[in-house]
Amino acid sequence: MIDPAAAPFPPPFSFTLLATSGPARRGRMTTHRGDIETPAFMPVGTVGTVKAMYPEEVRATGADILLGNTYHLMLRPGAERVAALGGLHTFMDWPRPILTDSGGFQVMSLAKLRKLTEKGVTFRSHLDGTAYELTPERSIEIQTLLDSDIIMQLDECIALPAERGEMERAMELSLRWADRSKAAFGVQPQRALFGIVQGGDDAALRARSAAGLQSIGFDGYSIGGLAVGEPQETMFRVLAELTPLLPADKPRYLMGVGKPDDILGGIARGIDMFDCVHPTRAGRHGHAYTRFGVINLKNARHKDDPRPLDEASPNPNCRRFSRAYLHHLVRTEEMLGAMILSQVNLAYYQELVAGARQAIADDGFAAYAERIKAGWAGGDLPPNQGA
């Protein structure tokens, strides 16, 4: 990790492409709060905490960067309050990089009485009905108050399937907001500003969005408007069409994705960054991700099983607790069950992307992905014979 005290000026944000394996990319982002090895999975610290985990536990899984949700944080505790308390890193005791979203996605999915105009969006909090306005400029201001390292432009993300006219309208609005976001962001070399490609599942719209964003110029390019209801094959097709149109020397971030299989597919199509609440949410619901695929610990097959989740895992939590104990914790709704399984899932996600990074460096990503998927297809251990 870089020691800011050792350098006269903090290093600016940068991205270096280190290796490729087909379209798959191995890279590194440098920030004044530490490096981010890519492909990277970013755990989601929704409201200033990765649910059910201490920040050092999250780091120990291998995470270089967290995601914070602007919508949640602007409501509680409020961006100005976080700034007065020293910024989000200090607030949650996570000294490493943080990426924030623009807030727009959750305004669309959670807030009440939304009204979208050219200027921005007004809405009422889903918690207490308080009225807010979010504009491209205010979103940048909030993310700066949070002291985010990687900032997203405000965009309009629509669900799929959608009419072409609607996809085009939202994409064009997002481009105009991208322009205003860039102006509001100004010159801040220690932070990165990412533009967001929209355009639904339409290749021509996606291409226009990508070109428009590049003419504005961003430090990285996010891909929004996917994993919003479309089949995985549609998402993969859009990615395969889009990533060749993005600059090779900037990071590419597929927003809100996904399950392990989505992540391998995204990496295979040239994506560098991912985030998703899925691993921690699945953990809270009793699901564990391992090299055997997903294991539902609520299932009664585990109730007498003394075997750990995966005795060959590098993660101690996968080796030290029996499936019977995990089943018991899930059935009794004990917090420790959510704590362990959130950790297990984040650790598995980090193991997955760390393996991908190594495989790309060795120019063997396709074989790596096939080997991992074969493990999942093989399924969980057979039922315990002793039980």
Next chain:
Amino acid sequence: MIDPAAAPFPPPFSFTLLATSGPARRGRMTTHRGDIETPAFMPVGTVGTVKAMYPEEVRATGADILLGNTYHLMLRPGAERVAALGGLHTFMDWPRPILTDSGGFQVMSLAKLRKLTEKGVTFRSHLDGTAYELTPERSIEIQTLLDSDIIMQLDECIALPAERGEMERAMELSLRWADRSKAAFGVQPQRALFGIVQGGDDAALRARSAAGLQSIGFDGYSIGGLAVGEPQETMFRVLAELTPLLPADKPRYLMGVGKPDDILGGIARGIDMFDCVHPTRAGRHGHAYTRFGVINLKNARHKDDPRPLDEASPNPNCRRFSRAYLHHLVRTEEMLGAMILSQVNLAYYQELVAGARQAIADDGFAAYAERIKAGWAGGDLPPNQGA
């Protein structure tokens, strides 16, 4: 810690009185799973987990021993299942000593359709209505299946205030059950069996109970039927009358007690062991125990306060997170809030008894207790001026 592999036979349970300071006692219990320094506070691992904490976190607070609840464990996952999975220590990955209660107290407070007879108690699970029978013999059997290190006799615990006749009846029944418990326990030098003194708030009944139990002979003496609705002064009076009647060379355990103030008062009256769900439950409800007393983090006075709970605490969690962050976690009902505050409170309880042990060794317990209570009386930090 004792290495069982190094000894040809595991050492038997024993208790050594090391020092006194007035009636306050400094001692040590030895078990084949490790020593227990007394006065000891035992965190409650209700259903096979100290809520919201990993076992190593509990150990790191200074806990030498946990308490497991027989009632909860016999319902889920079931004593025979725990035994088949290697016992409670293996099940929950806590290799150190465990004390189990008899199940009787929670049968009385939680179960449905209870029927008490000379033989024992029948009841239906509060979870699913399944019928169970708990007798003195079955309670010993269950606690042995759990592989408990310190086993409690089954007793009948009644609430206070109560009629003298009712207190006498329950006390006499508990004595007969003590006799049967001793017979059922047999000879097991690696485990301890504790009798339970009953008799409500009546000194004569308590004395008869204490004498009756000693004529049977136990490895330790629990004091039940307190902290069941009576004022603290009543509890302290009963303790002051009772502990001189108990043998000096056996440990004394005040069951289900209590708040920090109760614990200092119990130590002052010759108690060696305590347990209570209060510190973890209070933590889940947003209350933090520190040398300033109890702090309600739900209170809006903390929302802009950058100060930690207690910057002079030896516990990192008391120093690293701002009150504003803890307030935020409590208000947003994030699990991390419960995790941190459970740890903070257990660590404070352990700090309290560790200080008492040192003070007794130095023959200065009374002054120690006054100093601690003066700290609580002084109250929390004044409101943050910067806020």
